[in-house]
Amino acid sequence: xxxxxxxxxxxxxxxxxxxxxxxxxxxxxxxxxxxxxxxxxxxxxxxxxxxxxxxxxxxxxxxxxxxxxxxxxxxxxxxxxxxxxxxxxxxxxxxxxxxxxxxxxxxxxxxxxxxxxxxxxxxxxxxxxxxxxxxxxxxxxxxxxxxxxxxxxxxxxxxxxxxxxxxxxxxxxxxxxxxxxxxxxxxxxxxxxxxxxxxxxxxxxxxxxxxxxxxxxxxxxxxxxxxxxxxxxxxxxxxxxxxxxxxxxxxxxxxxxxxxxxxxxxxxxxxxxxxxxxxxxxxxxxxxxxxxxxxxxxxxxxxxxxxxxxxxxxxxxxxxxxxxxxxxxxxxxxxxxxxxxxxxxxxxxxxxxxxxxxxxxxxxxxxxxxxxxxxxxxxxxxxxxxxxxxxxxxxxxxxxxxxxxxxxxxxxxxxxxxxxxxxxxxxxx
Numbered sequence: 530x531x532x533x534x535x536x537x538x539x540x541x542x543x544x545x546x547x548x549x550x551x552x553x554x555x556x557x558x559x560x561x562x563x564x565x566x567x568x569x570x571x572x573x574x575x576x577x578x579x580x581x582x583x584x585x586x587x588x589x590x591x592x593x594x595x596x597x598x599x600x601x602x603x604x605x606x607x608x609x610x611x612x613x614x615x616x617x618x619x620x621x622x623x624x625x626x627x628x629x630x631x632x633x634x635x636x637x638x639x640x641x642x643x644x645x646x647x648x649x650x651x652x653x654x655x656x657x658x659x660x661x662x663x664x665x666x667x668x669x670x671x672x673x674x675x676x677x678x679x680x681x682x683x684x685x686x687x688x689x690x691x692x693x694x695x696x697x698x699x700x701x702x703x704x705x706x707x708x709x710x711x712x713x714x715x716x717x718x719x720x721x722x723x724x725x726x727x728x729x730x731x732x733x734x735x736x737x738x739x740x741x742x743x744x745x746x747x748x749x750x751x752x753x754x755x756x757x758x759x760x761x762x763x764x765x766x767x768x769x770x771x772x773x774x775x776x777x778x779x780x781x782x783x784x785x786x787x788x789x790x791x792x793x794x795x796x797x798x799x800x801x802x803x804x805x806x807x808x809x810x811x812x813x814x815x816x817x818x819x820x821x822x823x824x825x826x827x828x829x830x831x832x833x834x835x836x837x838x839x840x841x842x843x844x845x846x847x848x849x850x851x852x853x854x855x856x857x858x859x860x861x862x863x864x865x866x867x868x869x870x871x872x873x874x875x876x877x878x879x880x881x882x883x884x885x886x887x888x889x890x891x892x893x894x895x896x897x898x899x900x901x902x903x904x905x906x907x908x909x910x911x912x913x914x915x916x917x918x919x920x921x922x923x924x925x926x927x928x929x930x931x932x933x934x935x936x937x938x939x940x941x942x943x944x945x946x947x948x949x950x951x952x953x954x955x956x957x958x
Contacts, residue, residue: 585643587617603629669727687713704732712879748809770797796852833892839868855880867901870955905936918952
């Protein structure tokens with residue numbers, strides 16, 4: 530019996546000793562872990578955005594984009610994309626196209642973005658507007674200042690030229706038809722404006738009467754070959770018109786009007802003005818050898834068969850028979866293009882007499898050796914943005930080539946209409 534008690538006592542002692550050892554071990558272990566937990570810092574996950582609030586993406590910096598849940602690399606890409614599209618996002622649709630913003634992320638942010646949808650203001654017209662024009666609603670172009678035209682998307686020089694054209698018409702664009710004739714406004718731009726223009730569709734039959742009202746002038750007989758600029762101004766012409774008439778007489782007609790038809794052919798003399806003056810015109814037969822009924826055609830001194838259409842000058846075009854407006858349009862369009870690449874471009878030039886132009890094409894040589902051409906990857910940004918055929922796709926080309934420096938891939942991404950791509954390829958290597 531005593532032996533059993535001793536064994537039980539020993540077992541109890543061992544059990545108590547074991548408990549003490551275990552208690553000491555766990556006490557030290559949890560003390561160390563607690564100390565480590567005190568020093569533990571929790572790092573927020575990068576892609577967890579702050580509480581969302583309305584924001585303008587054009588005002589965000591690198592850190593702001595990261596606060597919205599983007600990584601540093603994604604935020605940097607978004608800012609680079611903003612620079613590529615001109616320094617500002619114009620619409621939600623444009624922002625959405627940034628490949629660093631996933632479809633899911635865009636849906637999360639869309640309601641908070643302080644930008645208009647690209648076609649939100651014009652849903653009723655279902656017209657897709659070029660980003661180069663900013664049209665806020667219906668407007669009367671007669672009431673726009675130069676600054677207003679610039680805000681719409683035209684350059685300073687283009688805006689000034691549009692106002693000059695309005696002045697030429699008598700201070701009003703008169704009709705949509707007349708506004709379309711302004712060579713500064715191309716077909717695409719006009720199609721964008723047309724639904725919002727507060728103007729009649731067609732030009733009134735009495736346009737010349739109300740656009741350029743008559744001045745009370747007491748006419749007397751005069752010889753148009755003896756008048757200087759002051760003399761023409763006294764007949765009711767502006768100084769610029771008077772200068773054109775004198776230049777037309779002295780340069781185009783070699784110094785003399787030989788008939789009433791010669792006088793009528795000067796493009797700054799309207800039919801109405803000609804009718805006012807014709808009964809007072811006295812052509813002195815001593816000023817030239819032929820009779821008034823005979824129209825002398827100035828002898829051409831230039832051999833046009835030796836001229837290149839990409840090098841023909843303004844004066845040579847006048848000599849061939851074009852008026853100053855047509856010659857100016859031809860030279861101006863050729864300069865914008867960096868040279869003609871196709872004869873059809875010449876026939877499509879504004880204000881051009883197509884029959885006379887076809888005659889010139891058949892007469893002159895045509896070389897494209899000096900025409901400026903680039904690959905899409907290497908084309909200078911300024912060239913892309915100013916060239917008539919490339920400027921509407923310039924931002925896309927600049928954006929795509931940063932990721933895909935391959936011309937054929939860029940062509941595929943652009944998804945252009947066949948006729949647009951054909952014209953652009955004339956100027957690519």
